[in-house]
Amino acid sequence: xxxxxxxxxxxxxxxxxxxxxxxxxLKQVLGxxxxxxxxxxxxxxxxxxxMNIDTKxxxxxxxxxxxxxxxxxxxxxGKKLEGVLGxxxxxxxxxxxxxxxxxxxxxxxxDQNDKTRIAYYVxxxxxxxxxxxxxxxxxxxxxxxxxxxxxxxxxxxxxxxxARIKADPTIxxxxxxxxLYDETFKPVAVKMMKGEGNNxxxxxxxxxxxxxxxxxxxxxxDMLKDYAYSYQIFFKSLNNQ
Amino acid sequence: MATEILEKTIVEKEPLFxxxxxxxxxxxxxxxxxITVQVLGICSALAVTVQTVPAxxxxxxxxxxxxxxxxxxxxxxxxxxxxxxxxxxxxVVSLFVQIVSExxxxxxxxxxxxxxxxxxxxxxxxxxxxxxxxxALANKPWPSFLDGIxxxxxxGAILIIVAFIRELFGMGTILIGTPLEWHxxxxxxxxxxxxxxxxxxxxxxxxxxxxxxxxxxxxxxSESN
Numbered sequence: 001x002x003x004x005x006x007x008x009x010x011x012x013x014x015x016x017x018x019x020x021x022x023x024x025x026l027k028q029v030l031g032x033x034x035x036x037x038x039x040x041x042x043x044x045x046x047x048x049x050x051m052n053i054d055t056k057x058x059x060x061x062x063x064x065x066x067x068x069x070x071x072x073x074x075x076x077x078g079k080k081l082e083g084v085l086g087x088x089x090x091x092x093x094x095x096x097x098x099x100x101x102x103x104x105x106x107x108x109x110x111d112q113n114d115k116t117r118i119a120y121y122v123x124x125x126x127x128x129x130x131x132x133x134x135x136x137x138x139x140x141x142x143x144x145x146x147x148x149x150x151x152x153x154x155x156x157x158x159x160x161x162x163a164r165i166k167a168d169p170t171i172x173x174x175x176x177x178x179x180l181y182d183e184t185f186k187p188v189a190v191k192m193m194k195g196e197g198n199n200x201x202x203x204x205x206x207x208x209x210x211x212x213x214x215x216x217x218x219x220x221x222d223m224l225k226d227y228a229y230s231y232q233i234f235f236k237s238l239n240n241q
Numbered sequence: 242m243a244t245e246i247l248e249k250t251i252v253e254k255e256p257l258f259x260x261x262x263x264x265x266x267x268x269x270x271x272x273x274x275x276i277t278v279q280v281l282g283i284c285s286a287l288a289v290t291v292q293t294v295p296a297x298x299x300x301x302x303x304x305x306x307x308x309x310x311x312x313x314x315x316x317x318x319x320x321x322x323x324x325x326x327x328x329x330x331x332x333v334v335s336l337f338v339q340i341v342s343e344x345x346x347x348x349x350x351x352x353x354x355x356x357x358x359x360x361x362x363x364x365x366x367x368x369x370x371x372x373x374x375x376x377a378l379a380n381k382p383w384p385s386f387l388d389g390i391x392x393x394x395x396x397g398a399i400l401i402i403v404a405f406i407r408e409l410f411g412m413g414t415i416l417i418g419t420p421l422e423w424h425x426x427x428x429x430x431x432x433x434x435x436x437x438x439x440x441x442x443x444x445x446x447x448x449x450x451x452x453x454x455x456x457x458x459x460x461x462x463s464e465s466n
Binding site for chain 1: 320325328335339340441
């Protein structure tokens with residue numbers, strides 16, 4: 001009886017329905033909590049580029065974020081798109097579009113002491129490393145050129161080599177006060193050089209490399225250049241105001 | 242349903258932790274360890290043992306999955322059509338793996354991010370399917386449940402030992418990411434020089450090899466042919 005086709009089909013159907021229903025109800029129960037985690041993680045990544053939030057509780061982080069950060073989406077021409085939140089944009093998906101057609105999330109962060117002034121702009125980027133996707137949040141100062149902080153992330157770079165972009169805090173510090181644009185707002189971006197241990201302090205568009213992780217570094221360089229170009233018009237317009 | 246009730250009445254005749262049942266629980270931790278003796282589940286043992294805390298969560302996840310999929314398959318064993326039993330096993334395993342993944346995502350998001358793809362890959366962990374095929378399909382629910390816990394613990398024990406050693410020599414810390422975080426070398430006034438290979442899967446491979454050697458030397462085990 002157990003190996004008759006009718007029984008097998010019925011058994012499979014019932015098994016699938018039972019599993020699907022139980023997973024769907026689990027998702028219903030946990031969904032809200034999961035969404036909260038995802039959005040908190042997003043907020044942490046944005047705030048981390050400008051301040052140290054390691055000791056803050058989730059509630060404090062939410063409060064600081066609500067207090068200081070506003071979300072936008074802009075297009076290539078720097079125009080705000082109405083009715084969309086920055087955090088609702090899937091950056092990795094948008095990357096596949098031409099820079100001119102991308103929807104570009106943007107977060108403005110107010111000055112902590114003078115809340116009428118916007119002190120920083122943060123935007124997310126996405127690119128390819130050696131093994132898998134890499135991403136970052138870049139914080140630009142009010143001048144629209146200077147990198148004030150950067151937080152890299154990756155999916156599967158080699159631990160100890162390419163994964164240092166996230167694991168080694170001395171890497172992202174190298175980008176501080178470098179310029180994403182030159183005087184005329186050409187998207188020169190910042191290039192991570194080959195070889196480690198060199199001093200590029202005087203060059204606003206170069207940082208020291210990571211030995212053993214040239215391909216990850218190239219991925220980072222391409223990513224920065226790509227997004228420097230995408231956001232070029234917006235940051236240029238800031239300067240004309 | 243009828244079979245379920247029948248099983249319960251039979252099981253209750255034997256004490257819950259009879260000598261045979263205790264053996265099911267304890268054997269896989271040492272003399273029949275899934276990783277070091279049966280050499281199953283090596284992939285994730287190499288992948289998620291960079292730090293101790295994720296390894297702990299992974300171990301707990303595998304214990305949960307092996308225990309409950311063993312239990313469920315054993316309950317269903319008299320109704321599963323033998324021609325599609327592997328598929329049924331896969332569905333059951335993925336169901337529990339998905340539960341682990343969703344619960345972690347809701348209650349321990351950092352660990353969820355850290356383990357990322359490896360939670361999903363519990364489905365392909367040979368230990369789980371191996372126990373379903375070899376034990377749960379032919380045994381009653383309670384012994385199957387114990388067998389699942391035992392094998393999960395055996396796997397977890399090796400995972401945690403390997404992760405502890407790798408974290409100590411790869412990062413110079415014990416239990417990083419917890420309130421108990423301890424920078425061993427710095428606190429003893431030494432400069433820590435990371436051993437690069439320990440943070441790569443190759444390092445885990447070497448440690449697992451050493452563990453197998455140590456365990457076989459202690460238990461006097463040798464390949465029979």
